[in-house]
Amino acid sequence: MNNKGITYSILLTVLILFLIAANLFFGSVDIPADAVIRSLWGEEVEKASWSFIVWEARVPQAITALLCGAALAGSGLMLQTTFNNPLAGPSILGINSGANLGVALVMLAGGGTIATGGITLSGFLSIVLGAFIGSMVVMGLILFFSTLIKSNIMLLITGIMIGYITSSAISLLNFFATAEGVHSYMIWGMGNFGGVSLEQLPYFAIFTALGLLLAILLIKPLNALLLGARYAENLGVNIKRTRNLLLISTGILTAITTAFCGPVSFIGLAVPHIARLMLGTSNHNSLLPVTLLSGSVVALLCNLICILPGESGIIPLNAVTPVLGAPVIIYVIINQRRIQYFN
Amino acid sequence: MKKKVVISANDLRIGYRTGKQEKIVHEHLNFQLLAGELTCLLGANGTGKSTLLRTLSASQPSLGGELQIAGKNLNEYSEKERSRTIGVVLTDKTFTGGLTVYELIGLGRQPHTGFFGRLNKEDKRVIEEAMENVGIANKARSYTAELSDGERQKAMIAKALVQECPLILLDEPTAFLDVVSRIEIMHLLHRLATEQQKAILLSTHDIEQALVLSDKLWLLSKEHGLQCGITEDIILNHQMENLFPHRDIRFDYEHGVYYPTVHGEKEISVESQDKTLLHWTMNALNRNGFECKQIKNEKVLHLIATSPHELHLTMNGKETCHDSFENLLQELIK
Numbered sequence: 038m039n040n041k042g043i044t045y046s047i048l049l050t051v052l053i054l055f056l057i058a059a060n061l062f063f064g065s066v067d068i069p070a071d072a073v074i075r076s077l078w079g080e081e082v083e084k085a086s087w088s089f090i091v092w093e094a095r096v097p098q099a100i101t102a103l104l105c106g107a108a109l110a111g112s113g114l115m116l117q118t119t120f121n122n123p124l125a126g127p128s129i130l131g132i133n134s135g136a137n138l139g140v141a142l143v144m145l146a147g148g149g150t151i152a153t154g155g156i157t158l159s160g161f162l163s164i165v166l167g168a169f170i171g172s173m174v175v176m177g178l179i180l181f182f183s184t185l186i187k188s189n190i191m192l193l194i195t196g197i198m199i200g201y202i203t204s205s206a207i208s209l210l211n212f213f214a215t216a217e218g219v220h221s222y223m224i225w226g227m228g229n230f231g232g233v234s235l236e237q238l239p240y241f242a243i244f245t246a247l248g249l250l251l252a253i254l255l256i257k258p259l260n261a262l263l264l265g266a267r268y269a270e271n272l273g274v275n276i277k278r279t280r281n282l283l284l285i286s287t288g289i290l291t292a293i294t295t296a297f298c299g300p301v302s303f304i305g306l307a308v309p310h311i312a313r314l315m316l317g318t319s320n321h322n323s324l325l326p327v328t329l330l331s332g333s334v335v336a337l338l339c340n341l342i343c344i345l346p347g348e349s350g351i352i353p354l355n356a357v358t359p360v361l362g363a364p365v366i367i368y369v370i371i372n373q374r375r376i377q378y379f380n
Numbered sequence: 381m382k383k384k385v386v387i388s389a390n391d392l393r394i395g396y397r398t399g400k401q402e403k404i405v406h407e408h409l410n411f412q413l414l415a416g417e418l419t420c421l422l423g424a425n426g427t428g429k430s431t432l433l434r435t436l437s438a439s440q441p442s443l444g445g446e447l448q449i450a451g452k453n454l455n456e457y458s459e460k461e462r463s464r465t466i467g468v469v470l471t472d473k474t475f476t477g478g479l480t481v482y483e484l485i486g487l488g489r490q491p492h493t494g495f496f497g498r499l500n501k502e503d504k505r506v507i508e509e510a511m512e513n514v515g516i517a518n519k520a521r522s523y524t525a526e527l528s529d530g531e532r533q534k535a536m537i538a539k540a541l542v543q544e545c546p547l548i549l550l551d552e553p554t555a556f557l558d559v560v561s562r563i564e565i566m567h568l569l570h571r572l573a574t575e576q577q578k579a580i581l582l583s584t585h586d587i588e589q590a591l592v593l594s595d596k597l598w599l600l601s602k603e604h605g606l607q608c609g610i611t612e613d614i615i616l617n618h619q620m621e622n623l624f625p626h627r628d629i630r631f632d633y634e635h636g637v638y639y640p641t642v643h644g645e646k647e648i649s650v651e652s653q654d655k656t657l658l659h660w661t662m663n664a665l666n667r668n669g670f671e672c673k674q675i676k677n678e679k680v681l682h683l684i685a686t687s688p689h690e691l692h693l694t695m696n697g698k699e700t701c702h703d704s705f706e707n708l709l710q711e712l713i714k
Contacts, residue, residue: 257496265472267472268474271437271468273463273490318478319476
């Protein structure tokens with residue numbers, strides 16, 4: 038990592054700590070700061086519900102946002118490099134709608150609902166597995182199409198089409214589902230970092246860490262892929278194996294986040310651009326760590342914005358992320374002649 | 381001193397395999413590529429230059445026969461070994477605009493670096509040496525997006541150099557470059573071949589430069605397969621004519637360029653003491669549909685070029701003098 042990368046990493050880490058604290062202290066229910074601190078230390082507080090809220094809602098939510106942000110941003114970066122396409126991302130390529138479909142199928146087959154299913158380990162695993170298979174199938178399809186379609190834009194459109202098909206499959210599933218199921222599906226579809234309970238959190242963290250670790254191990258071939266597949270191959274990169282590992286890593290990361298937080302949009306697409314613009318490099322040695330940290334920052338920030346209305350409710354996550362993400366993409370597109378990494 | 385053989389092919393068959401079907405592009409190919417030599421691969425579009433290069437760089441398998449690189453069968457190489465043996469410069473689009481030139485060339489060290497691709501002292505020394513060698517050291521900290529086409533090509537050559545391979549293959553490295561850059565790149569490659577004892581093979585359409593700087597020529601055509609030899613042997617054995625077996629194209633052995641064949645309906649005899657003047661006089665006449673004869677013949681037109689401003693034309697027994705080609709051609713075409 039170069040000096041700039043280290044500086045930004047430290048800065049972002051400090052920012053993350055600050056945002057985690059903010060996420061613990063603020064929520065839709067007003068809890069005095071000292072009560073939050075005492076709850077965290079495991080001490081008695083005036084109201085039992087406060088301790089419950091801190092431990093069962095705010096702590097898991099903050100950690101989930103931290104991990105989700107990193108996971109989505111990381112998979113976005115990997116997709117952009119794999120397809121040599123700055124506009125690739127898990128939501129644009131239809132990969133998280135593949136995960137949606139997997140989850141919806143598991144839900145219907147299991148008879149449960151997405152929102153309540155999976156408190157047990159087996160329930161958790163079946164949902165993750167469904168999401169994983171769903172996202173891998175779409176990812177595989179996109180990879181297959183990428184061998185046929187050379188134009189980046191056409192490939193993106195193909196991804197969007199696949200997204201539509203999976204969406205209509207999900208609508209069809211909803212048609213046969215119970216009213217209760219449809220409602221919980223709709224809630225889930227709005228995105229929410231509160232989908233992981235304290236009991237599920239360790240599993241969620243392990244899977245996410247696994248995907249992120251795999252991403253970090255792929256830094257060297259990712260850099261080679263900037264030269265295109267044939268150059269990378271000449272530099273000793275096993276293209277097939279690397280693509281498969283990238284597929285598995287993005288598959289795990291997209292699946293796990295989508296299964297529990299819903300189809301969170303724009304973080305995967307926009308954050309890698311924010312990181313590149315900040316660092317001024319597409320060298321993954323510093324770009325990947327900074328992207329992961331920036332993803333966490335953005336996700337924690339979005340989670341804070343969601344609770345702004347206070348007692349009256351929570352803004353859906355997917356109403357916030359596009360407001361932050363879309364302007365970044367528009368900026369990047371307008372300035373693409375000036376931005377180095379496009380040329 | 382006997383030069384080391386870097387590539388040797390025996391009865392090689394190249395082409396594409398889809399399922400059980402084979403589409404053979406060339407077969408019975410026999411050739412050698414030696415260390416310390418710059419070799420140019422010439423051929424018309426669609427004759428299989430790229431297929432040959434791809435086969436040599438192991439981007440696609442050969443269909444049969446034997447292909448040895450540095451004394452070992454190409455398909456016995458591991459990925460890592462291969463990446464240290466064959467360096468390539470391709471025409472593929474890259475996405476490295478956001479890397480500095482130094483970082484881009486550093487990617488060429490990947491066959492030698494560890495798991496995370498960290499550059500150690502030796503790597504840095506090799507990179508700096510390569511940048512000096514290709515003359516791009518002053519751009520080390522620039523983004524590759526800011527380079528001109530010629531500079532970018534130099535950076536890619538440096539990338540191939542730091543791989544420290546005995547063999548470098550280049551696919552049309554001078555395409556899209558202006559004359560100055562083309563000559564620069566060809567000179568650079570020739571110097572690298574000689575100084576670093578590398579075997580360098582490049583495909584090109586730039587015949588002019590190839591004839592000047594190439595130690596060996598490989599001519600590839602559908603009709604004659606692959607013909608290899610020292611550049612001058614190839615030329616003086618009249619093999620250049622085989623390259624484009626097209627009746628409207630002929631090779632000018634004196635000037636080393638291809639010309640369209642003249643189908644002159646009119647004849648003219650030309651004489652001049654000045655070789656350059658004679659050449660360009662004939663050029664002007666050929667273009668305007670005159671077939672030039674060097675022997676004087678009273679029956680046809682006759683032109684004596686004394687200087688570019690003194691052109692004596694004898695037409696129907698009447699002599700006129702013209703002070704420019706503009707005036708001369710006006711008179712002739714009238």
